[in-house]
Amino acid sequence: MSEAIVLDIRNLRSHFFTAKGEVPAVDGVSIQVPPGKIIGIVGESGCGKSMTAMSVMGLLRYPGRVVGGSILLDGRDITHLTKKELSQVRGNEVSMIFQEPMTSLNPVYPVGKQVREAILLHQKMGKDEAKARVLDIFCAVGIPEPEKRYYSYPHQLSGGLRQRVMIGMAMVCRPKVMIADEPTTALDVTIEAQILQLMKKLCEEQGTSIILITHNMGVVAEVCDYVYVMYAGKVMEQAETFALFEKPSHPYTQGLLKSIPKLDEKAERLYTIDGVVPNLLHLPKGCSFCTRCDQAQKRCFVERPCLYETAGSREAAGQGAGCQGQASQEVGSREAGCLEAASHGVRCFQYEGGGKLDE
Numbered sequence: 513m514s515e516a517i518v519l520d521i522r523n524l525r526s527h528f529f530t531a532k533g534e535v536p537a538v539d540g541v542s543i544q545v546p547p548g549k550i551i552g553i554v555g556e557s558g559c560g561k562s563m564t565a566m567s568v569m570g571l572l573r574y575p576g577r578v579v580g581g582s583i584l585l586d587g588r589d590i591t592h593l594t595k596k597e598l599s600q601v602r603g604n605e606v607s608m609i610f611q612e613p614m615t616s617l618n619p620v621y622p623v624g625k626q627v628r629e630a631i632l633l634h635q636k637m638g639k640d641e642a643k644a645r646v647l648d649i650f651c652a653v654g655i656p657e658p659e660k661r662y663y664s665y666p667h668q669l670s671g672g673l674r675q676r677v678m679i680g681m682a683m684v685c686r687p688k689v690m691i692a693d694e695p696t697t698a699l700d701v702t703i704e705a706q707i708l709q710l711m712k713k714l715c716e717e718q719g720t721s722i723i724l725i726t727h728n729m730g731v732v733a734e735v736c737d738y739v740y741v742m743y744a745g746k747v748m749e750q751a752e753t754f755a756l757f758e759k760p761s762h763p764y765t766q767g768l769l770k771s772i773p774k775l776d777e778k779a780e781r782l783y784t785i786d787g788v789v790p791n792l793l794h795l796p797k798g799c800s801f802c803t804r805c806d807q808a809q810k811r812c813f814v815e816r817p818c819l820y821e822t823a824g825s826r827e828a829a830g831q832g833a834g835c836q837g838q839a840s841q842e843v844g845s846r847e848a849g850c851l852e853a854a855s856h857g858v859r860c861f862q863y864e865g866g867g868k869l870d871e
């Protein structure tokens with residue numbers, strides 16, 4: 513593994529063991545997160561984005577569990593930690609912002625005290641010092657009148673302010689990685705833009721890496737360095753953001769991008785991808801996208817494609833012999849370009865000519 517990867521998710525498999533059968537919610541997902549970068553995970557509802565995040569956080573609950581693969585945080589496998597070890601990692605080294613802050617904030621406890629608890633849990637610090645730290649982070653995330661807001665209950669704050677509190681709580685221990693699961697879907701577009709810029713700024717200033725889960729390709733284009741497109745529990749395409757938008761290669765990604773309305777094009781009807789996401793209990797035998805793919809061939813219905821590297825993607829991303837060592841020293845988009853993750857991978861037989869990125 514390259515030194516320049518802070519979180520290395522390798523061939524992760526998380527299944528739910530239900531009365532109807534085993535549901536492969538996360539089915540061999542590999543994601544590499546370099547320091548100080550924003551990694552996007554996109555895909556339709558039910559494709560496994562949140563379950564990937566929950567697996568990293570050790571938050572999968574019965575009947576779900578991690579059944580294979582590894583999650584390396586700075587080289588240490590955190591897949592099978594004890595509860596005590598996990599509580600040291602969670603919130604401290606890896607933190608998470610959930611979609612709806614009301615569900616993650618305690619309604620009967622002032623928000624400032626909740627953030628202070630997160631500090632006291634993980635760091636040796638007196639209550640006064642911890643409170644001062646909370647007020648600092650409230651300022652940093654743009655909460656006006658932090659002293660007053662410290663004693664506010666969640667219901668006394670607007671949705672935007674609650675989300676800022678959640679970001680403050682997630683960032684206050686200066687984690688290595690912050691996972692943000694649809695952090696702005698409940699907010700209006702102006703607040704959404706502010707929150708995204710805020711996350712980007714904090715990420716740059718503190719060197720925290722962010723995994724941003726979203727349905728919104730516009731959000732991805734605006735803030736992400738690298739993107740993973742998921743479908744039915746698998747990564748279908750992965751590429752640097754610019755490469756993905758410039759040359760979407762998987763038929764699913766092409767469909768997702770085509771279905772975004774464009775101001776400069778008059779269309780009678782918006783493009784939609786026909787069909788629905790398959791039931792994970794009854795996946796097609798071949799490519800999981802075959803029932804909806806307008807480019808499907810006979811073999812797509814009986815054989816499973818691997819993740820193949822597109823021709824020339826490594827060269828385009830600045831990959832080359834000896835590049836790995838350089839990666840740990842450089843900062844900027846070239847750094848990601850030197851990592852294995854920077855290659856453009858597509859799970860489709862049309863790219864079979866490239867090297868395999870998984871089995």
Ligand SMILES: Nc1ncnc2c1ncn2[C@@H]1O[C@H](COP(=O)(O)OP(=O)(O)OP(=O)(O)O)[C@@H](O)[C@H]1O
Nearest residue numbers: 528530535537556557558559560561562563564792
């Ligand atoms: N408690 C559960 N029992 C059985 N299957 C589950 C359970 N929770 C999740 N799943 C399965 O995991 C799959 C992935 O769910 P996940 O929440 O990761 O989707 P998602 O990509 O985050 O979707 P969304 O965009 O709607 O948040 C679901 O399609 C479902 O089949």
Ligand code: SF4
Nearest residue numbers: 799802805812860861
């Ligand atoms: S492997 Fe076949 S069905 Fe799957 S995306 Fe490629 S062309 Fe479509």
Ligand SMILES: [Mg+2]
Nearest residue numbers: 561562563693
């Ligand atoms: Mg989700």
